[in-house]
Amino acid sequence: MQAGRTLLVHGAAGSVGFIAVQLAVARGITVVGTAGEHDIERVTALGATAVRYGGGWAERVTAAAPRGVDFVFDASGAGVLADSVTLAGDSARVITIADMSAARHGVRFSAGDSGRAGESLPELVGPAAAGRLTVPVWRTYPLAEAAQAHTDLEARRNHGKAVLTP
Incomplete structure (x- = not known):
């Protein structure tokens, strides 16, 4: 556009x-x-x-x-x-x-990546690094709670991304 x-x-x-x-x-x-x-x-x-x-x-x-x-x-x-x-x-x-x-x-x-994801990275990474693009993070989960994260996402309880941490 x-x-x-x-x-x-x-x-x-x-x-x-x-x-x-x-x-x-x-x-x-x-x-x-x-x-x-x-x-x-x-x-x-x-x-x-x-x-x-x-x-x-x-x-x-x-x-x-x-x-x-x-x-x-x-x-x-x-x-x-x-x-x-x-x-x-x-x-x-x-x-x-x-x-x-x-x-x-x-x-x-559109079911996902058409093999061109790498072309889009500069458009996303640059503004994100400069603070001009925000990704809403709803909640972080320790990796041991991955099943709970999945359950919460399926229940549509989230308001942003769920992030798994080591």
């Missing part, structure tokens, strides 16, 4: 969405991010316009971005693809990493 475009990020307060918002804002992209009521301030502090997810989210996004959204990145998997395609105007402008129903909507599902 180029500066001046508008990106809708679903799950903007989650780990991946949180990073996507920061990278997009740094590129001069206008970001609208869906988030829970308790995360609106966190997303807004990143430079995005935060809107509450849940019923009526599409109308709230339309109000927040009256000129429309150019692209949609779904990191939530919350069943938002149909309305996201409508908002973006084309399924080719929507990508998800979290909704397995993507094909039904003509949306691309």
Whole structure:
């Protein structure tokens, strides 16, 4: 995406969405991010316009971005693809990493590294080292508690990354 475009990020307060918002804002992209009521301030502090997810989210996004959204990145998997395609105007402008129903909507599902992760490292490491990119860490666990960390993550109790320490 180029500066001046508008990106809708679903799950903007989650780990991946949180990073996507920061990278997009740094590129001069206008970001609208869906988030829970308790995360609106966190997303807004990143430079995005935060809107509450849940019923009526599409109308709230339309109000927040009256000129429309150019692209949609779904990191939530919350069943938002149909309305996201409508908002973006084309399924080719929507990508998800979290909704397995993507094909039904003509949306691309990205399942991970396409072998180009090394190309992205400078874009992530430089700003992180300079304090311009933050990765939310929810909790650290000693390695001996890895099973508990996994249980907590599956229960969606986390608000950021879980880190295992030796």
